[in-house]
Structure formats: structure tokens, C-alpha cells
Amino acid sequence: MPRKDVNLKLKPFEVAAAFDDPHWARLFPPILSVKQASALLQVPCNTIYDWSSRGLLRGCSRRVGKYLRIFRDRLVERIFNEGLIT
Template sequence: MTTPAPLPQPLTGLPPLLDIRELSAYLGVPVSTIYDWRARGLGPRAYRFGKHLKFALDDVTAWIEDQRDPAPQPDRR
């Protein structure tokens, strides 16, 4: 009887990656919206692996912060 090969260990130091459906669910927007943002250069950066898009969670978080409205300015009267 042979011993099964050990399962591969997750790589350390790599950012978690989301696919487009996971990103859609995370942001609460349709997948088509993400494709539209990409076509117009508005969405988060992505990696392309063949026909598959993957989004680094760090890039998504930075993009989300860029979408935040500026803090309201105090009324100076």
C-alpha cells in the first residue's frame, strides 16, 4: 500500500484573490456592472489568467476607499 501524497500547502505572502462572481457578491452589484466598469476603466484592477479575471483583495479594498465621498466640510459662516 502506498502513502498518498501530502496535500499542497497554501502559498504564503500572496494576496487573497476573488473571482468576478465573488467580487459581485462582495460589492452587492451585478456581474454585468463589474464588466461595464472594466470596459470604462472605472473598476478595481484585475489579474487575467487566460479568460479568467481575479481581483486581489488588497486592490479591491484600495479601490473601495477611492470611491468614498469626501468628508463634509464644516459650515464656516
């Protein structure tokens, strides 16, 4: 049976509006650590590293030395608009 949510297609202003509240903006700044991204998506940190190593976060993450940094808005758009094939 086809999934009903495949065409969710959040708009950039909808993603930004989710973080307008100062509380959420403080918890999840525009550039996230792996720990923050895992908390945002409610998945283990190892899942974020796994997705990154398999190229599923290409376009929304970057290595900074030994650290992985993730662009919050692009991550949310990727998850909700495109999904991740795991």
C-alpha cells in the same frame, strides 16, 4: 452638497482585519473571481465586467486567459478610498 465620505481612507490593516475571520476569508480569498467580487460589493456580475472594461478596476484586476481575477484588498481600497466614477 459635497459628500461626507470622500476622505474615508481605509488603511491596509483595516482592510486586512475585515477578512481575519476564517468564514469571511474562505468566502472572499485574496484573489477573487467576478462572482466573488460581485458578492462582496453586492453588485451584479455585469457591473464588475463593465467597470473592468471601462478601466475603473485598473490596478486591482487582471485577465487570466478569458477570466477576470480581482485582488480583493486593492478592490476594497479602491471602492472605499477612491470610489468609482461611473
